[in-house]
Amino acid sequence: MTRHNADVIVIGGGIAGASAAAEIAADREVLLLESEPHLGYHSTGRSAAIFIRNYGNATLRALNALAAPVFDDPGEIADGPLLSPRGELLLAAEDELDALEDYADGAEGLERLSAAEACDLVPILRPDPIAAAVYESDAQNIDVDLLLQGYTRLLKARGGRIVTGAPVTALRREGGAWHVTAGGEDHAAPLIVNAAGAWAGRLAGMAGAAPITLTPKRRSAALLPAPEERDIDAWPLFGGVVENWYAKPDAGKLMVSPADADPVEPHDAWPDDMVLAEGLHRYECAVTVPVTRVERSWAGLRTFAPDASPVVGFDSRVDGFLWLAGQGGYGVQTAPALARIAAGLVAGAAPVDETLLTALAPQRFD
Known part of the structure; x- marks a missing residue:
């Protein structure tokens, strides 16, 4: 050797x-x-x-603020921009309003929306379950x-x-x-x-x-076809404020995650079919368009102290x-x-x- x-x-x-x-x-x-x-x-x-500036606890939000100038001006890291517009829309049911307030506490750049205003941003949302929503226009895609x-x-x-x-x-x-x-x-x-x-x-x-x-936790996702006759490219990432599902436009398709966080051993992760199905059901309950086909699915590990x-x-x-x-x-x-x-x-x-x-x-x- x-x-x-x-x-x-x-x-x-x-x-x-x-x-x-x-x-x-x-x-x-x-x-x-x-x-x-x-x-x-x-x-x-x-x-x-x-890149969501208000994502995470106070320590993570401080790190997000330190990272933002590098993403905005990457210097030697990249010749072009690392970020592109996206936005984030978080939805709360009546029994989730406290969680919405917790998220908004100390956050910057959030706009409070009604159910109707949330549906204007993402037209496939069902208005009835939405008691309140917040929108962060400055959330951005990362390349x-x-x-x-x-x-x-x-x-x-x-x-x-x-x-x-x-x-x-x-x-x-x-x-x-x-x-x-x-x-x-x-x-x-x-x-x-x-x-x-x-x-x-x-x-x-x-x-x-x-x-x-340190605990690795699985996070799964599925790629769905875009809802028929819908131009989804301008939609924000949208999901539940209690982080039990979210969806994000991805190259003309829709990536949906059950936002799972199941502790697992370190390994090359793959999705659990039942966990994925339950998450897709939660997504379906929030929108007017059924899930008819999953094009592919995957999982990764997020490791927490x-x-x-x-x-x-x-x-x-x-x-x-x-x-x-x-x-x-x-x-x-x-x-x-x-x-x-x-x-x-x-x-x-x-x-x-x-x-x-x-x-x-x-x-x-x-």
């Missing part, structure tokens, strides 16, 4: 690992290891691909492929190396460096970044890091182990912010205010 050395080894080639590797490579020699044949194979490639490609190009341009098809099989710290066996080769670096997504908890266990509970905020920072038990995990369903839209935070921590800087760093730090679970 050949030994390859670097300053930093990033483990995990989803959008979190690729973006962090690109940012860290500005002044470090970086090696990115991915177990699958190509980058973005799991959650990144199965994302809902939308996830362009984002991932951009960070990959930037990493390579900065001298970073990428090795795919390289699952980590051994990991130990010795002589002030981490020794990583992946894909039949040995690699060494004084610092590793744990961006392994659903497998981040297992990787931490291999390293002897703090035992932080107990407080649903990402885990980003140096481990409290072992040296040279940086967590970049637990992004939940917010990984793509927070990637530009978390990548720069990770790079700042590697450089020994305080990239954001102490309150946010504390909210992200793995030590909050000690």
Whole structure:
């Protein structure tokens, strides 16, 4: 086996690992290891691909705000825009009004709509179940492929190396460096970044890091034909405010998700037929058009820490182990912010205010 050395080894080639590797490579020699044949194979490639500034808890909303300028002006990451108009419409039944108020608390740029106004935006909605609605016009599509490609190009341009098809099989710290066996080769670096997504908890266990509970949860989706004689391209993403279903136009078709969040073991996810059917039924109850055909379906894993905020920072038990995990369903839209935070921590800087760093730090679970 050949030994390859670097300053930093990033483990995990989803959008979190690729973006962090690109940012860290500005002044470090970086090696990115991915177990699958190509980058973005799991959650990144199965994302809902939308940037919603008000999505998530207070920590995540702060990260969204930090990411927004990068999406608006990607600089070296992309030659063209990463975002395009979409909008988000959230619907509440009478018994869901408290959830609507919780979502609106602290949110910016929301417009409150009546049932009739909601139906003007999405004409197939049934007005009767809608007690209230909110609309965020600034929610936007993310070109996830362009984002991932951009960070990959930037990493390579900065001298970073990428090795795919390289699952980590051994990991130990010795002589002030981490020794990583992946894909039949040995690699060494004084610092590793744990961006392994659903497998981040297992990787931490291999390293002897703090035992932080990370729970992968399945999220399924189905692609439906557009309702007949409907031009859906201008429709917003729309769904229940309690997140029990949502739908989004996707290249002339309609992607519908049951918004499931079932805890599962790390694996190459696939949809549960019953969960998908139940979610499509909830969608059907909200619209006037029946589901007649599912063109294809898929699932991905979203991995959560107990407080649903990402885990980003140096481990409290072992040296040279940086967590970049637990992004939940917010990984793509927070990637530009978390990548720069990770790079700042590697450089020994305080990239954001102490309150946010504390909210992200793995030590909050000690």
